[in-house]
Amino acid sequence: MQKLNWDDFRVAHIVAKAGSLAKAAALLQCNHTTVLRHINRLEEALNVKLFIRHQRGYKLTDAGVIMSEVLPEIDSQxxxxxxxxxxxxxxxxxxxxxxxxxxxxxxxxxxxxxxxxxxxxxxxxxxxxxxxxxxxxxxxxxxxxxxxxxxxxxIIVRHVASITMAYYASQSYVDEFGLPNDVSQMNEHQWLMPDKSKHHIPFINEVIKRLCNDSVVYSSNQFLDIQSAVLCGMGIGPVSELEASKHKHLVKLNSSDLFATDFVGSLWYTYHxxxxxxxxxxxxxxxxxxxxxxxxx
The missing domain is CATH 3.40.190.10 (Periplasmic binding protein-like II)
Incomplete structure (x- = not known):
């Protein structure tokens, strides 16, 4: 048996995940000829076919499936x-x-x-x-x-920061529409809120249940998207205090306990x-x- 090369296994695993030489070559930042050379050398060394070549790409043989299942653990080691x-x-x-x-x-x-x-x-x-x-x-x-x-x-766990959130609007939104003075004025404004996947969070739920559907003009499953929409003046929405501190044009809603800053968790630095x-x-x-x-x- 020829000497096995770990790089050949690594390339073969990438081909297995990518499904074609071209996609694997793009991931590895090399040409497809180099990828093919690794595959051929590995199959020759093992005297086993790992892939079946066809028009739509590279399909794993039974041996290739075993390789693909075991390699992630070896790579981790x-x-x-x-x-x-x-x-x-x-x-x-x-x-x-x-x-x-x-x-x-x-x-x-x-x-x-x-x-x-x-x-x-x-x-x-x-x-x-x-x-x-x-x-x-x-x-x-x-x-x-x-x-x-x-x-x-x-794992070792170390505290980085407490995560608090509040409702903000950009100064440009405030200049044009003002801010709600109390709960009765909430539906006179444009709200940027997380989608249903985040409605279980008390800080979000207390506001969303008071809003009409038409008042929520933008929603996303990511707080980062909500934040970006608030920054550009689209409406009122939740932003972390850490992020808001970097943007002086943001105006915080604090006219009601409903909009008060709320602790939603912490950021933890963890490692094995x-x-x-x-x-x-x-x-x-x-x-x-x-x-x-x-x-x-």
């Missing part, structure tokens, strides 16, 4: 090994992989910029997703999670306990903490 070895060296180079919910990804940029300015040899990879990526998967080093404190015994001595992970936490303190001051 390699990433974990890389992290442990780099933790021993304690230098500030290489990658740091971060995940957070989509609504907060943009909020991290200033802290990451400051971190990169101090540690220019570190490359940041950010994955914004509403899915929880298990720390033990090795896919990321750090996760910033919003909501209740995570209870996973295998195996990374407790990782210099990059520990340093990055301080940047996030200092940045959110500056915004809330």
């Amino acid at each position: 390699f990433l974990s090994l890389e992290d442990k070895l780099q933790s021993i060296q304690q230098d500030f180079s290489g990658k740091i992989r971060i995940t957070t919910v989509t609504s907060y990804s943009a909020l991290l940029a200033p802290a990451l910029q400051a971190f990169r300015r101090q540690y220019p040899k570190v490359r940041v990879e950010l994955l914004a997703t509403d899915e929880v990526i298990p720390a033990q998967s090795g896919a990321v080093h750090v996760a910033l999670r919003a909501g209740p404190k995570p209870q996973d015994p295998d 306990k195996d990374l407790k001595d990782n210099a990059k992970v520990k340093a990055l936490y301080e940047f996030f903490l200092n940045h959110t303190r500056h915004l809330s001051a």
Whole structure:
């Protein structure tokens, strides 16, 4: 048997996910001939067919299915090994992989910029997703999670910031339409509200149940979209206090207890306990903490 090459396995896995050489080549930023060379070399070394070539792309054989099921776990183990070895060296180079919910990804940029300015040899990879990526998967080093404190015994959890929200409108909206002085005037205004997936949040539910359908002129399943609509003057909507502090043209509604600032959870900096001595992970936490303190001051 020829010597196996891990890069060949990695390329084969990407082809399996992409379904074609062209798509895999685009992901790998190389040409399809290079991808094909990896596939041919791996199949020759194993003496096993992993793919069936057809006009619509590459389909997995039974052997290919087994490969595709097992490789993610092996890849995770390699990433974990890389992290442990780099933790021993304690230098500030290489990658740091971060995940957070989509609504907060943009909020991290200033802290990451400051971190990169101090540690220019570190490359940041950010994955914004509403899915929880298990720390033990090795896919990321750090996760910033919003909501209740995570209870996973295998992760270290550190508090970054309390998440409070309030209702805001841009100054341009206020200049044109004013603001409601009490509950009776709510339906005289244009509201930007989360869709039904967020109506269970008390802060949202107390307002939405008092609004007519016609008063809600814009809705989204993401708070980030609502925020963008508020910033451009489309209407009144919920915005986090941290984000609002960056935009001086936002006007906060505070004429009623209904619109008072409400605590909706916290932002948590989490990482696997195996990374407790990782210099990059520990340093990055301080940047996030200092940045959110500056915004809330």
